[in-house]
Amino acid sequence: MKHQSFSHEHALYLRARKKNLALVWILRLGILALLLGAWELVTALGWIDPFIMSSPSRIAKTIASLYADGSLFYHIGVTLWETLAGFAIAVVLGFAVALLLWWSDTVRRVLEPYIVVINALPKIALGPLIIVWFGTGSEAIVFMTVLVGIIVAIMHMLSAFVGTDQNKILLMRSMGANKWQILQKLVLPSSYPAVISMLKINVGMAWIGSIMGEYIVSRAGLGYLIVYGGQVFKLDLVMSATFILCVLAAGMYFLVVLLEKALVKNAER
Amino acid sequence: MKNILQFENVRHIYHTPRGEVVAAEGLTFSVDEGEFVAIIGPSGCGKTTLLSLAAGLLKPSAGSIVREGSCGYMLQKDELFPWRTIEKNIFLPLEIKKQNTPAARERALALAEKYGLGGFLKSYPAQLSGGMRQRAALIRTLATEPDVLLLDEPFSALDYQTRLNVCEDVAGIIRSEGKTALLITHDISEAISLADRILVLTARPARVSHAHTLGFGDLPPLKRREQSSFSGWFETLWRELNA
Known part of the structure; x- marks a missing residue:
């Protein structure tokens, strides 16, 4: 809705809204600056041992030196690849299995207890x-990532498929639609929002899976840096890798949010 | 007059793990070509079951149901798909029945045009009022040129004023297209304002207890409501429903 002329009250309302938004951003960034500043200060003054707590400047230095010896992007690349591969496989496979379970009521009822048990099982127990099965390479970590993500993907999509509006199904059937047509023209398009929310959830799951995998077995990656740093008491390294992880995870989440905005806009017009 | 729909001594039983429910027993009636029949009954008497039987979505447990030609089903809500434009919604039954030919599409569009949807074809359902959406749902139902329309309380989700208007609309369209229709409703005045003939059902198991021919001819719904005989019919049907 674009109106050229506003009432005075509306202009005031818009200004107040803008002001509020600015305030929120200032406070957000302010809290970050305050935390980082305080952290730097207490370690610089020696109130807290920077050897244990690290500090923003030491994190920056560590990242710079990782960059200098060329290992920064290597480790990021390894973890990112494992995460994305696991994410993609979990999403695609989960979607396919959910479809199968939707298609056959009997198959769904047969497999339900298995899915419930696998869902409840802490995946790390399979470490x-x-x-033993996959060795110590990236395959093991991708497998762990898939394992963590796929059940969530299956359950989320299945509940969306099963929750398709019964009246719309009745309508389709009254037109003489077969199951394939119902799937193609009704169930899939109407579970579109669920696909987006499933992607969002699975971004988080994929990071859990890949880092957990790297904790158990790895020779490279951010999770490896964290574990290694912890073992040799290089807390700077632990903090640096954690920081990079934060940035990457946030970045990936925002990508999905952007995707969602683009898709939803496209769908609603 | 040709019989388009014929229920003969129909019995229908619902099975659930807890037991069975007899939804209909000894149900017999027929609908002639070009006729508008309304069925009213106490709530929970299995009205929707009856339409599902008529549409062939359910098989009767006993008895026979004969339907000449195809049917179009219209539900309480418009059930337009929000991700499709009005035009694409209207084409949906054509796609499903594999009749999506240029000629069929053109015919459907002409129908939409004729009944005032011409300007909304590229709009999405969310952009239309409830009344317009229900009209679009009717055009979608008519797109495949069904021989009989099955209407399951098609106005009950609308507010009162829209409801009277849409009822007027839909009645006009059905009459001018010369369609056969079977309406199921619990709204007595709606039945009187639309139908040529009214069947009253008993509580479960459903059976036809009374049948009336109204004799309003082609009089549109709002005009019927002004007739002096309207309240007489209302009283009669009210009594029979509550008997």
């Missing part, structure tokens, strides 16, 4: 098995 030793995964090492």
Whole structure:
């Protein structure tokens, strides 16, 4: 809705809204600056041992030196690849399995207890098995990532498929639609929002899976840096890798949000 | 007059793990070509079951149902797909029935044009009023040129004023297209204002307890409501429903 002329009250309302938005941003950034500043200060003054707590400047230095010896993007690349591969496989496979379960009521009822048990199982318990099966390479970590994400993907999509409006199904059937047509023209398009929310959830799941995988078994990656840093008491390294992880995870989440905005806009027009 | 829909001694039982429910028993009636029949009954008497039977979505447990030709089903809500434009919604049954030919599309569009949807074809359902949406739902139902329309309380989700207007609309369209229609409703005045003939159902198991021919001819709904005989019919049907 674009109106050329506003009432005075509306202009005031818009200004107040803008002001509020600015305030929120100032406070957000202010809190970050305050935390970083305080952290830097207490470690610089020696109130807290920077060897244990690290500090923003030491994190920056560590990242710079990682960059200098060329290992920064190597480790980021390894973790990112594992995360994205695991994410993609979990999403696609989860979607396919959910479709299968939607298609056949009997199959769904047969498999339900298995899915419930696998969902409840802490995946990390499978760590030793995964090492034996997949070795210590990236495959093991991708497998762990898939394992963490796929059940969530299945359950989320299945509940969306099963929750398709019964009246719309009745309408389709009254037109003589077969199951394939109902799937193609009704179930899939109407579960569009669920796909987006599933992607969002699975971004988080993929990071959990890949870092957990790297904790158990790895020779490279951000999770590896964290574990290694912890073992040799290089807390600067632990903090740096954690920081990079924060940035990457946030970035990936925002990408999905952007995707969602683009898609929803496209769908609603 | 040709019989388009014929229920003969129909019995229908619903099975659930907890037991069975007899929804209809000894249900017999027929609908002639070009006729508008309304069925009213106490709530929970299995009205929707009856339409599902008529549409062939359910098979009767006993008895026979014969339908000449195809049917179009219209539900309480418009059930337009929000991700499709009005035009694409109207084409949906054509796609499903694999009749999506240029000629069929053109015919459907002409129908939409004729009944005032011409300006909304590229709009999405969310951009239309409730009344317009229900009209679009009717055009979608008519797109495949069904021989009989099955209407399941098609106005009950609308507010009162829209409801009277849409009722007027839909009645006009059905009459001018010369369609056969079977309406199921719990709204007595709606039945009187639309139908040529009214069947009263008993509580479960459903059976036809009374049948009336109204004799309003082609009089539109709002005009019917002004007739002096309207309240007489209302009283009669009210009594029979509550008997």
